[in-house]
Amino acid sequence: MSLLDILMIAIRVAFSAFVPLCFIAVCVWMERRGAGFIQDRSGPNRANIFGFRAAGLVQNLADAAKLIFKEDIISAHIKHKFFFVLAPIIVFFTAVVSFGVVPFADTLVINGKSYIMQGIPIDIGILWFLALAGFSVYGIILAGWSSTNKYGILGGLRSAAQVISYEIPMGLAIVSLLIVYGTVNLNEIARFQGELLFGFIPMWGAILQPLALVIFVVAAFAETNRTPFDLAEGESEIVAGFHVEYSAMKFAVFFMGEYVALFVSSAMIVTLFFGGYQIPFLATKTLITIAKPLAFVLMIGLPVGMYYFAGWIRRSNISHYPRENDPRAFEAKWYIRCFWGLIVIVELLLLAILLCQSGGDTINIFVALLQVCTFLVKVTMMLFVYIWVRWTLPRFRYDQLQKLGWQMLLPLALLNIFITSAVVVALS
């Protein structure tokens, strides 16, 4: 095992462990500012470090500091303290680990040796995700039960009932996908989606299996306990549901676990239905051949995009009331400088790509980086969809939820399997 091998393993494990954690901050920020904008208010934008508010991101630091220093209470009435402490750990751990099988770039070839770009190098892919997603509900049930609290146990029960009625449509939706893809390996699934249908449409899961997409997305919402299916929390009915007895960092771990699960299920939806790390119309092979022109286009495109982005920052980051020497304008100036600095660094890297010899390892690494960026952009968009839906829809009533799961999604998923198999058999 050479040094490069060890480095690549470290990189891929670090990526799949830390990127979901970093995205907690992004998710929370997007959720609060997005909710603000959707409801015509501004969201948290006052917390600052030396006057720099970073568009509200500093609020996350403030919240984290608060949660870390709060008193961690385990009520005296809780008999099973071990399970009480174990529950948030299960939720968080399963969420982080289930990202391990998601490929964030195509297999990278360096020195003629190929390196797989996913955290855990196993082939079971989607099955791993299903198993762990199902297991994370145990954390919620355990939390509800060990809280010895009527609201807690109601939340846990609701979550248990919900997960049964949504795991099945989700599994069946995946079955029809697997008929199309013919593999459970997520990297192969993503590679399959790089091809073109009739020569001009990307063969994304969303285009081949629209019905499965709808079923899977609905089930994924239920799986991650997001509105409109957040009955387990239901703050208007059962206070806070399963985490009503949790405080300080134990609550924070639940909270973070929820957002990691959100990230993972977005990543899963992107990988299964929206081409994963594939840039539309550009499969990995094409990308490698046109890497240099692409780098050139990026070199021109990035400053142009940055110019408009800087304009937007300058327009948005001002005080909306008369103020002498507006400190927000000063702040905006520094943000713009930072972003331009970033752009300059990227430009230099792109220049290096342009000057290097074609067909080498540098090109391969460049393509992998492009794919990582594509993947993260797609996942962020999916995260926005989650947030967008949360601030659009009210919560489903319990019976409506069960009705939707059993009477609509389940028959639809079965129908989808029949149609898909018929088409696949007819075509082969």
Place this chain on the structure above:
Amino acid sequence: MGAKVKTIARRGSTLQERIFLIEIFKGMATTFGHFWRNLLDNSKLYVRHYPEVKPEIPVRWRGRHRLTSHEDGSVKCVACFMCQTNCPAQCIQIQAGERLDGKAEKMPVSFNIDLLECIYCGYCVEACPLDAIRMDTGIYSVTGKDRESFNMGIDDLLAKQGAFTEEDYKKGGA
């Protein structure tokens, strides 16, 4: 004349609505419209930048109390205890004393209002026969660092002037 009954049609039973998806997309289009508008131009947010931009207080707003005084500066209050008796929160404590300036027989020696007890109902203002107590200071946010700072004495109450003209105050429905 009987009450007008407006019948609101029940919604949600047509096939289009029972499929959910179409209606969900309509709702999402609405929320995204708001999001996009505010993202492009955040000056259109329906918010007041509160500590810097203060709200406009109407004349009838029941703000912090004050005691009014005659033109020569002597207190109007005659310590009749109407407000103290009327106060549902029992936050007013008056001590009466003899009045020597000839305007009345009594005057308050001390007049304390505990603002932590006060519920800002305005009954003291209603009860006062001499227009001696008013809630027209326009102070809507009373803050302090200890409990004592919320206990208003007679000097604190006399010190603050009304935020509105006499004419506006009378028109405002006092």
